Amino acid sequence: MPIELPKFENTYGLLLTACGKLKGVEARRSKKRGKAIKVAQYQTPAGRAFVRTWLTSKKERYLHVDCALQKYFPRDETPKVTCKKEEVLQVIKNVIGQKIDSSIEAWFEVPLLEIPENGFIRSLALGHKLVDMSMSLTGAELSWQGAPLKKMRWAIREERKKSIVHVWIMGERQTVVSDKYLSESWNWINEQFGIFILGRRKHA
Numbered sequence: 001m002p003i004e005l006p007k008f009e010n011t012y013g014l015l016l017t018a019c020g021k022l023k024g025v026e027a028r029r030s031k032k033r034g035k036a037i038k039v040a041q042y043q044t045p046a047g048r049a050f051v052r053t054w055l056t057s058k059k060e061r062y063l064h065v066d067c068a069l070q071k072y073f074p075r076d077e078t079p080k081v082t083c084k085k086e087e088v089l090q091v092i093k094n095v096i097g098q099k100i101d102s103s104i105e106a107w108f109e110v111p112l113l114e115i116p117e118n119g120f121i122r123s124l125a126l127g128h129k130l131v132d133m134s135m136s137l138t139g140a141e142l143s144w145q146g147a148p149l150k151k152m153r154w155a156i157r158e159e160r161k162k163s164i165v166h167v168w169i170m171g172e173r174q175t176v177v178s179d180k181y182l183s184e185s186w187n188w189i190n191e192q193f194g195i196f197i198l199g200r201r202k203h204a
Contacts, residue, residue: 001179003092003181004179006049007044007045007183008046008069009044012109013186013190015067015068015069015105015107016068017067017104017106018102018103018105019062019064019102020062022095022099022100023101024099037052037054038083038088039081039082039083040081040089041081042085047069047071048070050070050079050081051085051088051089053089053091053092054091055095063095065092095177097176100175100177100181102172102174105169105170106168106190108193108197110167112162114198121197124137125163138156140153141153148188148192149169149192150170151169152168152169152196153168154167167197
């Protein structure tokens with residue numbers, strides 16, 4: 001079956017990174033060194049996107065995958081496509097069925113006004129006044145224990161007369177590599193963003 005890639009449709013997401021240790025798999029020593037990272041492009045409802053993969057083979061085996069929309073990159077830093085999408089995704093197909101401890105990261109950009117007022121980002125960003133001086137928090141890093149989401153960084157930037165919040169989040173999950181590994185990883189981290197940042201309730 002074809003590997004499902006994240007579509008970034010109707011979300012604030014721009015980037016997904018899934019990097020995990022393959023469990024119960026011994027690393028194979030490779031005589032080849034300096035292998036180029038495979039990069040391909042694909043289309044989504046949100047626009048042109050890129051996917052890159054590589055599989056390490058030192059001591060322990062790790063599968064690393066990045067998926068990102070073109071608008072995530074500055075104009076002069078667009079990734080260079082090195083091969084076809086099928087060749088990139090073959091790296092994932094080669095380890096289908098194996099258990100993996102994954103670190104799932106994502107990058108989002110959301111207008112400040114679309115974040116709930118009672119959420120911690122808006123609450124901290126409202127600012128405080130003291131006589132003729134005012135103070136507001138425009139960025140921070142947080143961490144959690146006992147929750148799927150482990151870390152978050154956010155910063156507010158003024159762009160085209162709008163306050164935009166740039167949010168990076170990271171969570172951990174155990175799963176099995178399948179044809180839906182990437183799409184499920186995206187849906188999962190996007191749900192964490194909805195719960196922790198947008199204040200949405202978890203789907204039943």
